Amino acid sequence: MYLNSINLKGWRNYQEEKVTFDPGINLFLGNNGQGKTNLLEGIYFLSTGQSPRTSKIEELINWRSQYFYLKGELHKGERKNIIEMGGARDGRRVNKIDGVPLQRLTEIAGLLSAVFFMPEDLTLVKGGPAARRRFLDIEIGQISTAYRYTMGNYKKYLRERNALLKSKYPDKILLQVLTEKLADLSGPIVKERNDYLQKLSLLTRLKHRKLSGNIEELNLRYNWSIEPGLSRQQVLARFAESSALERQYRLTLVGPHKDDFSFILNGVDLRAFGSQGQQRTAVLAIKLAEIELIKAETNEYPLLLLDDVFSELDDERKSLLLEYLTDRVQTFISSAEALPPGAKVISYWIDSGRIGERI
Numbered sequence: 001m002y003l004n005s006i007n008l009k010g011w012r013n014y015q016e017e018k019v020t021f022d023p024g025i026n027l028f029l030g031n032n033g034q035g036k037t038n039l040l041e042g043i044y045f046l047s048t049g050q051s052p053r054t055s056k057i058e059e060l061i062n063w064r065s066q067y068f069y070l071k072g073e074l075h076k077g078e079r080k081n082i083i084e085m086g087g088a089r090d091g092r093r094v095n096k097i098d099g100v101p102l103q104r105l106t107e108i109a110g111l112l113s114a115v116f117f118m119p120e121d122l123t124l125v126k127g128g129p130a131a132r133r134r135f136l137d138i139e140i141g142q143i144s145t146a147y148r149y150t151m152g153n154y155k156k157y158l159r160e161r162n163a164l165l166k167s168k169y170p171d172k173i174l175l176q177v178l179t180e181k182l183a184d185l186s187g188p189i190v191k192e193r194n195d196y197l198q199k200l201s202l203l204t205r206l207k208h209r210k211l212s213g214n215i216e217e218l219n220l221r222y223n224w225s226i227e228p229g230l231s232r233q234q235v236l237a238r239f240a241e242s243s244a245l246e247r248q249y250r251l252t253l254v255g256p257h258k259d260d261f262s263f264i265l266n267g268v269d270l271r272a273f274g275s276q277g278q279q280r281t282a283v284l285a286i287k288l289a290e291i292e293l294i295k296a297e298t299n300e301y302p303l304l305l306l307d308d309v310f311s312e313l314d315d316e317r318k319s320l321l322l323e324y325l326t327d328r329v330q331t332f333i334s335s336a337e338a339l340p341p342g343a344k345v346i347s348y349w350i351d352s353g354r355i356g357e358r359i
């Protein structure tokens, strides 16, 4: 399965453009601010119904348009599918597959998915724990509706419990009820996170070994607030232990909303000691692992979008990455510079929202 072409109308700095892609590696070259990232964002939007940069439809619409319209043609052997997405300034949206409107965006997941890597993703290694929890919630949510549902409930009760702790005289019975709700929801959340991280960790280690030419060993280390496999009684005991501190801080201090994981490279924490290139390689490895997890789940490789990722990889790592991608994953790369010679890529030149001929 691959994306054969895309039409962009009123999308970001594009007025009306159509471009046909290669099933292999597509490279978008151009000066700063010309529309390379905007094009990748359009491809990602078409695959998932959301933008990695904004949740506001209005920002996606060209300043001179009233709406945007994207149309993609998918090829899979002899079969063709058309995906269409549109959005208006008042927030209205239309999404269609082969002319039939979708009830829910998740319907698209079986047909097309994508993995995006942009420079901001380095916060996964460098940033605080909230970025890593968000990553887990989005990734697990993509493959498990049960997780999305449980997590939604957990966040709701957490907000209520925190609000209660902030009140002058918290109602003890209500506090106990909310504590039990959180304890009951923690079990399934921690279990799903643990299952996912086990698979992700193994695959990330393998991908990273390849990218680093077997010289570095990357591991994900989890820091659980409540570790997996505890009984309800044990979880409730954890809440009881922290109750004095909770009254002091007026916040819920234990539970999955405090979980974190770190990237350990050859035994040391990448967040504190990794070089830029090493941090970037680690994020790349986790993204490639995600690709394999999606493949296992849906039987299809997702599209891979790499925004400005090449600039900090050395030639050796660039070549190893391209070698892995070739003939496997349809890839879209934006870059201000050409790739190492010999790479099997189709290049396009982007200039002020116009996509030039293949070079």
Ligand SMILES: Nc1ncnc2c1ncn2[C@@H]1O[C@H](COP(=O)(O)OP(=O)(O)OP(=O)(O)O)[C@@H](O)[C@H]1O
Pocket (backbone or CB within 6 Å): 011, 012, 013, 014, 030, 031, 032, 033, 034, 035, 036, 037, 038, 039, 058, 059, 060, 061, 062, 063, 064, 308, 334, 336
């Ligand atoms: N809704 C919009 N309507 C019109 N133009 C927009 C809109 N949103 C962004 N732009 C323009 O798009 C341009 C940025 O495009 P983009 O981020 O794709 O650049 P790029 O080619 O990736 O550049 P760089 O190499 O710096 O990353 C900006 O100049 C911005 O003004």
Ligand SMILES: [Mg+2]
Pocket (backbone or CB within 6 Å): 036, 037, 038, 307, 308, 334
């Ligand atoms: Mg860019």
